[in-house]
Amino acid sequence: MSAGSPKIPVKFDKVQKYFGPVKVLEQFDLDVAPGEFLVLLGASGSGKTTALRILSGLETATAGRVVIGERDVTNILPKYRDVSMVFQSYALYPHKTVAENIGFPLKVRRVARAEMDSAIREAASQVQLGDLLDRYPRELSGGQRQRVALARAIIRRPSVFLMDEPLSNLDAKLRGYMRAELKHMQQALGITTIYVTHDQIEAMTLAHRVAILDKGVLQQLATPAETYSDPANLFVAQFIGSPPMNIVRGGLEGRHFLTNGARIDSPVGGHMDKAILGVRPEDCAVVAPEDGALKGVIYTTELIGDHTLVTVEIGHDKLTVKASKDFKGNQGDAIGVALRRERLYVFDSATGQRIR
Numbered sequence: 001m002s003a004g005s006p007k008i009p010v011k012f013d014k015v016q017k018y019f020g021p022v023k024v025l026e027q028f029d030l031d032v033a034p035g036e037f038l039v040l041l042g043a044s045g046s047g048k049t050t051a052l053r054i055l056s057g058l059e060t061a062t063a064g065r066v067v068i069g070e071r072d073v074t075n076i077l078p079k080y081r082d083v084s085m086v087f088q089s090y091a092l093y094p095h096k097t098v099a100e101n102i103g104f105p106l107k108v109r110r111v112a113r114a115e116m117d118s119a120i121r122e123a124a125s126q127v128q129l130g131d132l133l134d135r136y137p138r139e140l141s142g143g144q145r146q147r148v149a150l151a152r153a154i155i156r157r158p159s160v161f162l163m164d165e166p167l168s169n170l171d172a173k174l175r176g177y178m179r180a181e182l183k184h185m186q187q188a189l190g191i192t193t194i195y196v197t198h199d200q201i202e203a204m205t206l207a208h209r210v211a212i213l214d215k216g217v218l219q220q221l222a223t224p225a226e227t228y229s230d231p232a233n234l235f236v237a238q239f240i241g242s243p244p245m246n247i248v249r250g251g252l253e254g255r256h257f258l259t260n261g262a263r264i265d266s267p268v269g270g271h272m273d274k275a276i277l278g279v280r281p282e283d284c285a286v287v288a289p290e291d292g293a294l295k296g297v298i299y300t301t302e303l304i305g306d307h308t309l310v311t312v313e314i315g316h317d318k319l320t321v322k323a324s325k326d327f328k329g330n331q332g333d334a335i336g337v338a339l340r341r342e343r344l345y346v347f348d349s350a351t352g353q354r355i356r
Contacts, residue, residue: 006159007034007035007190007191007192008034008068008069008159008160008192009031009032009033009034009067009069009192010030010031010032010055010066010067010068010160010192010194011030011031011032011065011066011067012028012029012030012031012051012054012055012064012065012066013029013064013065013066013067014027014028014029014063014064014065015027015028015029015051015054015061015063015064015065015066016028016061016062016063016064017047017050017054017059017061017062017216018062023215023216024047024050024216025047025050025051025054025061025216026215026216026217027064027217028047028051028064028216028218029218030051030211030218030221032192032194033192033208034192035190035191035192036192036193036208036209037183037186037187037193037195037206037207037208038192038193038194038195038207038208038209038210038211039194039195039196039197039202039203039206039207039209039210039211040052040194040195040196040197040211040213041197041198041200041203041210041211041212041213041239042198042212042213042214043198043214043239044198045215046213046214046215046216047213047215047216047217048196048197048198048213049164049165049196051196051213052085052162052164052194052196054066055068055081055083055160055162055194056078056081056083056085056162057073057076057077057078057081057083058078061074068081068082068083068159068160069159082158082159082160083158083159083160083161083162084105084153084154084156084158084160084161084162085153085162085163085164086149086150086153086161086162086163086164086166087149087164087166088164088165088166088168088169089169090137090145090146090148090149090169091149092137092145092148092149093137094136094137094138095136096136096137097133097134097135097136098124098129098132098133098134098135098136098137098140098148099120099124099133099134101137101148101152102120102123102124102129102133102148102151102152102155103116103117103119103120103155104152105152105155105156106119106120106155106156119155120133120151120155121133123151123152123154123155124151126151126154126185126188127147127148127150127151127154127181127185128147128181129144129147129148129151132144141174142169142170142171142174143170143174143177143178146166146167146169146170146178147178147181149166150166150182150185154185154189158191159191159192160191160192160193160194161186161191161192161193161194161195162193162194163182163193163194163195163196164196165196165197165198166182166195167179167182167197167199167202168197168199175202179202179205179206182206183205183206186206195207200239200240200241200242201242203224203240204224204227204228204240205224207223207224208223209221209222209223209224210222210223210224210227210240212227212235212236212239212240214235214239219232219233219235219236220232220233220236227240228240228241231245231345231354232353232354233347233351233352233353233354234247234276234278234347234352234353234354235352237278237345237347237354238278241280243281243309243320245278245279245280245345246278246279246280246281246284246317246318246319246320247276247277247278247317247347248260248276248277248278248279248294248314248317248319249274249275249276249277249316249317249349250275250276250277251272251273251274251275252266252268252269252270252271252272252275252346252355253271254269254270254271255268255269257275257277257344257346259277259294259315259317260294260314260315260316260317261315262293262294262295264277264293264294264339264344265293265341266344266346267341267342267344267345267346268346268355268356270355272348272349272355274349274350275346275347275348275349275355276346276347276348276349277344277345277346278344278345278346278347279319279339279340279343279344279345280343281309281319281320281321281322282322283339283340283343283344284319284320284321284322284337284338284339284340285321285323285337285338286310286312286321286323286327286329286335286336286337286338287335287336287337287338288336289334289335289336290336291336291338292335292336292337292338293336293337293338293339294312294314294319294336294337294339295314295334295335295336295337296312296313296314296315296319296334296335296337297312297313297332297333297334297335298310298311298312298313298329298330298331298332298333298335299311299312299313299318299331300331301327301329301331303325304325305325306325307322307323307324307325308322308323308324308325308326308327309321309322309323310323310327310329310335312335312337314337319337321337
């Protein structure tokens with residue numbers, strides 16, 4: 001496929017989905033730009049796979065519209081939607097060779113043999129399978145099978161790629177390799193891609209923009225960098241980031257956040273009996289007890305390689321601090337935690353919404 005293929009937008013317009021009384025998607029609005037790599041991110045049951053299946057035509061929306069390009073496809077059969085779906089399970093034909101698996105969509109369309117062979121070789125080369133065309137799926141590794149599934153999706157030359165957790169069956173090293181391959185391939189082909197995952201590392205590394213879902217409701221739609229540095233609410237703040245954002249419970253009094261006997265300079269002002277202070281591990285520092293905005297004791301330390309994660313117990317809260325790989329400290333040691341004031345976040349304890 002050439003990079004000059006037409007780039008197609010996708011739109012979910014107030015889409016709702018109920019399974020009996022159970023709400024799976026609620027007033028779901030989403031505009032995907034032409035050629036964009038958009039990741040739908042959420043935990044199990046958040047509605048992300050249901051949204052993908054509604055777009056593909058495998059599920060019917062209870063209400064709302066789905067538009068691909070200029071066409072309202074809400075009530076159009078899957079085969080007429082011009083989308084290609086890659087599943088977690090690969091869904092290869094075990095009795096067909098790699099070449100036959102890749103070429104199957106063209107065989108169904110009765111494409112001429114010479115044209116089909118050329119297209120198979122081109123699609124296989126794009127996923128580096130050119131020398132495995134005569135093998136059967138049972139003779140391939142998990143990563144190779146996933147690349148066959150990708151090549152089969154590519155060869156259809158769809159308007160839109162849909163990918164449902166395509167890397168979740170691979171081991172960690174292969175997942176990292178395939179992420180890079182997918183990102184490179186999508187940018188080279190320029191095909192609008194909607195990718196479902198519960199893995200925030202995949203979302204952050206692959207996406208132009210991330211749509212974060214929780215219980216069928218869109219929580220935030222933004223670039224990975226914006227999602228990380230400017231979360232809309234407590235759910236997003238804690239869902240994105242590894243380790244997740246630290247939270248400390250307390251109250252807001254003017255420009256101070258009060259917690260565990262400490263008064264911390266707050267980035268926002270106001271009065272609230274129950275508020276939550278958020279800070280990412282890399283925006284904390286381990287210091288002497290008398291120099292910290294917060295004081296506690298070391299709960300545990302974990303050497304990760306290029307840094308050490310220090311978990312500090314402060315009253316009823318635990319904070320994770322990213323320290324240098326040379327950090328030395330023992331469980332139970334008294335310790336202080338310094339905080340970067342400009343990197344603090346305050347949330348409403350009742351609603352989880354960010355206070356700005």
